Amino acid sequence: MIESVICTGCGCLCDDLDVTVEGDRVIEVANVCLWGVNKFIATKKFHSKKDRRRLLAPQVRRKGRAFDISYDAALEEAGKILIQARRPLVYGLTNNGSWAQEAALRLARRWQARLEPGDLAFMAPYYEALARHGLYWTPLEEIRDEADTILFWGANPIHSCPRHVVRYSVFSRGRFTERGAEERQIAAVDIYPTETAKFCKPFIQIDPGQELELLQGLAAHLIEGQEPPKRVKGTKKLVKLLSEASFGAIFVGRGVSYGPARKLWEGLARLVVWLNTRVPFSLFPLASDFNSVGLYHLLLRETGSPYAPDFGAASGLSSHPTPVDWREVDALLVTGADLFWFMSEDQVQALKERRVPIIVLSPFANRTTAKAQVVFPVALSGIETEEVAYRMDGLPVELQKLISTPLRPDHQVLADLEQILGGSTGG
Amino acid sequence: MRLKIAQGHLYDPAQGWDGEVGDLYVEGERLVAPLAEVDLVIDAQGQMVLAGGIDLRGQVATYGLNMLRLWGRLPSPQQIGELYAGLGYTHVHEPFLTLYTAKYVHRELSALPIVDTSASLALNLRDLDKWLRAPEQLGEVEQNIQFLVEQTRALNVRITEPYVRFRQDYYAHRNIATENLVEILASLAQRQNCPLTLEASPELLRQPLPEPAAFHLAALGPALTEVELVQAALNHLEQGGTADLGLMQPSGYESWPNLPVQINMGFFHPLDLCPRPSKGAAARALELALQYQGANLAFSGAGPFQAPVSGYARMFSWLTDPRARLQDWGTELGDRAYSLADWINMTRTLPARLLGLKDRGHLSVGARADLAIYNLPKITDKINWSKHLGRCRTLLKAGTRVIDNFNLINPEIAKATYYLQTGSEASPWLGEMCQYRSFRLENLWVHDHLGGDWVGVQ
Numbered sequence: 001m002i003e004s005v006i007c008t009g010c011g012c013l014c015d016d017l018d019v020t021v022e023g024d025r026v027i028e029v030a031n032v033c034l035w036g037v038n039k040f041i042a043t044k045k046f047h048s049k050k051d052r053r054r055l056l057a058p059q060v061r062r063k064g065r066a067f068d069i070s071y072d073a074a075l076e077e078a079g080k081i082l083i084q085a086r087r088p089l090v091y092g093l094t095n096n097g098s099w100a101q102e103a104a105l106r107l108a109r110r111w112q113a114r115l116e117p118g119d120l121a122f123m124a125p126y127y128e129a130l131a132r133h134g135l136y137w138t139p140l141e142e143i144r145d146e147a148d149t150i151l152f153w154g155a156n157p158i159h160s161c162p163r164h165v166v167r168y169s170v171f172s173r174g175r176f177t178e179r180g181a182e183e184r185q186i187a188a189v190d191i192y193p194t195e196t197a198k199f200c201k202p203f204i205q206i207d208p209g210q211e212l213e214l215l216q217g218l219a220a221h222l223i224e225g226q227e228p229p230k231r232v233k234g235t236k237k238l239v240k241l242l243s244e245a246s247f248g249a250i251f252v253g254r255g256v257s258y259g260p261a262r263k264l265w266e267g268l269a270r271l272v273v274w275l276n277t278r279v280p281f282s283l284f285p286l287a288s289d290f291n292s293v294g295l296y297h298l299l300l301r302e303t304g305s306p307y308a309p310d311f312g313a314a315s316g317l318s319s320h321p322t323p324v325d326w327r328e329v330d331a332l333l334v335t336g337a338d339l340f341w342f343m344s345e346d347q348v349q350a351l352k353e354r355r356v357p358i359i360v361l362s363p364f365a366n367r368t369t370a371k372a373q374v375v376f377p378v379a380l381s382g383i384e385t386e387e388v389a390y391r392m393d394g395l396p397v398e399l400q401k402l403i404s405t406p407l408r409p410d411h412q413v414l415a416d417l418e419q420i421l422g423g424s425t426g427g
Numbered sequence: 428m429r430l431k432i433a434q435g436h437l438y439d440p441a442q443g444w445d446g447e448v449g450d451l452y453v454e455g456e457r458l459v460a461p462l463a464e465v466d467l468v469i470d471a472q473g474q475m476v477l478a479g480g481i482d483l484r485g486q487v488a489t490y491g492l493n494m495l496r497l498w499g500r501l502p503s504p505q506q507i508g509e510l511y512a513g514l515g516y517t518h519v520h521e522p523f524l525t526l527y528t529a530k531y532v533h534r535e536l537s538a539l540p541i542v543d544t545s546a547s548l549a550l551n552l553r554d555l556d557k558w559l560r561a562p563e564q565l566g567e568v569e570q571n572i573q574f575l576v577e578q579t580r581a582l583n584v585r586i587t588e589p590y591v592r593f594r595q596d597y598y599a600h601r602n603i604a605t606e607n608l609v610e611i612l613a614s615l616a617q618r619q620n621c622p623l624t625l626e627a628s629p630e631l632l633r634q635p636l637p638e639p640a641a642f643h644l645a646a647l648g649p650a651l652t653e654v655e656l657v658q659a660a661l662n663h664l665e666q667g668g669t670a671d672l673g674l675m676q677p678s679g680y681e682s683w684p685n686l687p688v689q690i691n692m693g694f695f696h697p698l699d700l701c702p703r704p705s706k707g708a709a710a711r712a713l714e715l716a717l718q719y720q721g722a723n724l725a726f727s728g729a730g731p732f733q734a735p736v737s738g739y740a741r742m743f744s745w746l747t748d749p750r751a752r753l754q755d756w757g758t759e760l761g762d763r764a765y766s767l768a769d770w771i772n773m774t775r776t777l778p779a780r781l782l783g784l785k786d787r788g789h790l791s792v793g794a795r796a797d798l799a800i801y802n803l804p805k806i807t808d809k810i811n812w813s814k815h816l817g818r819c820r821t822l823l824k825a826g827t828r829v830i831d832n833f834n835l836i837n838p839e840i841a842k843a844t845y846y847l848q849t850g851s852e853a854s855p856w857l858g859e860m861c862q863y864r865s866f867r868l869e870n871l872w873v874h875d876h877l878g879g880d881w882v883g884v885q
Contacts, residue, residue: 015870175863297493300493301535388877394531395531397530398870398877
């Protein structure tokens, strides 16, 4: 048994898994959630009895049919796509380890490509709001220890990061919150009743489109000290909850990106800055992909901006907070994401009609691998290969290799692709 | 590779060299006795030859610092490494590594090219309050601290808040005031047989320290909020204590929109990455530097917001040239001008001693060949020190040329992170001390493949 293994199921990166290994097979995992188990035992998310198909050999698609080929032949096929591309895009990366993200950034630079994080629509407005209003950052360690007020906004942690509520925010017992949930006030705002309603009091269910009104109501009460012109049901309860806090955190889920994300982040950031003038309060995006935060950290560090860098722009490097216009892309490299899962049928069809070639790196078969010209199967980070990942509060952890595989790690495949374009062997 | 640095003006306060013309020999990565044959001669005629600079408090990898790039207030790691090299520095010491941000700090340090790095383990005394109260347990406290230093790969210990204070009223009985705590810390420092670094604060400066020589006060500048505190800091230095300056720029904040940028690392006060600049405190830090005549004061900046590395050269000139002070501060603040020996002591000799890097900061045989060579201003020149000391002509790191004729020629030179190998074991209550961490203990420790190359020092 290997103890204290890190789970790459989501951005929580829980570090308390005990994994039993027999030969090159994981046979048992303790302390894992239903989401995390799919990484260790190759099952579908939340359906631990349904197998997920593992990719075992590189594939190339000819006349609509996929054929297994050698790694070198796959590199050659991919090389043709790389060399012919004029407006290429490297997409995804939020489910890659940091070494792979660094390799992808080097590749994008050499390929003169745009690099787009898979959750840019969610995270870019967050960073824009910070740039405008400032930042009070608290790691999960301190939230667990001290926070007595938690608000989930457009977030369902039970689905996006299941053990978050147990380890950090709701039921966890910290230094000054030794009675767990009894020490905290927990609230949620959502447009659907979710599992969080069972432990969130109040659970404010609003109609779609009411988010901004609710936020404006909170701001009017708390910041301006006025009655809002139109009050959404639940406003007063939230005002009471927030004003009674002695240490709080607002966890924001991807739900906000389906509405007016920019305005919502803006309003939340303004509210949190005001709350911070009284007591410590944090605004926290609930990243569900296991290394989303690592990617933004890398982009900030290496390009000076958290937005999508475009190395092919005529004016040199430019960074974009808005998602790519798919009509501009003529070649795609997808890694650490299932792009077609998030695209509308029209967008998928448009890419197909324009015959945009797609290279995919993935450990499992998914919707995107099913449409790709070249597929590279890769080793699973944190199980079959070592890596580094950043927890959702920006703290890095080392992912271990638990079992062996003949498959290459994704950072090596990316470095090999970079070499085709004349790059170094990575490192 | 065997090198001869020929006919340079050698400066090394540790050996009493104050510009004597002579040769230095390098074999491999060390300075050696004169060699009969060499592979390369570097002509240093008319140039000053110094040991490589060491930044004792270079905030380059603090948890959350990356966020300053959102506002363009922090250069990229590549640029920071190049800036340090251009100044003639070969080592940077990060002040804020905590138990759970150790991996973060080391990832950031490994991204910094050219210069070697190290970090201080910033202890939160709140974690230790129970044991600090019991004098009989101080040995165990020290043992656990030494264990943590090695496991987090830090080089020394730093106390950022020399008190224990809880925000929660019901824990008030566990608070420990600074006046009581400094006694305990003095005992701890004596046990570990080296000075303990305390981040300076007005509160601390008002407090007479029981054993000044047992303490190093870090970043004095921001703590000098009142005129009387300058005298308190001088007293500390004159009684055998050491300190670093924490200089701040008097201007350059006009474009900053005055936003809060604060990181909560579990201390009583959050770490403010963009503190509101105080021109008074900044001036007092410089006055202190000009008043103090001894060798116990090291150079440091107050942080990347108030003292970016790109401004170090200008800060050097405030120390060495009254006219630079007149230009930047509107007053000369007296006519004191640091000699080269004074400046070398505060940027090389003393930082190396304080970090325990025995083979750095001097030019003795056996020292590592980290050499910074600068143009020597002519005596008749109106000396522009920021031009001379801020621009290294040749930089050797471990005997390898990094800068040649002002050009960076070896940006990928090997670099390492230095940490203290204490060999200490954890005592049984370490688990209790760390019980509130969300990480399992073994996942807090820093392993080989997280950063770059590691060098353990005893």
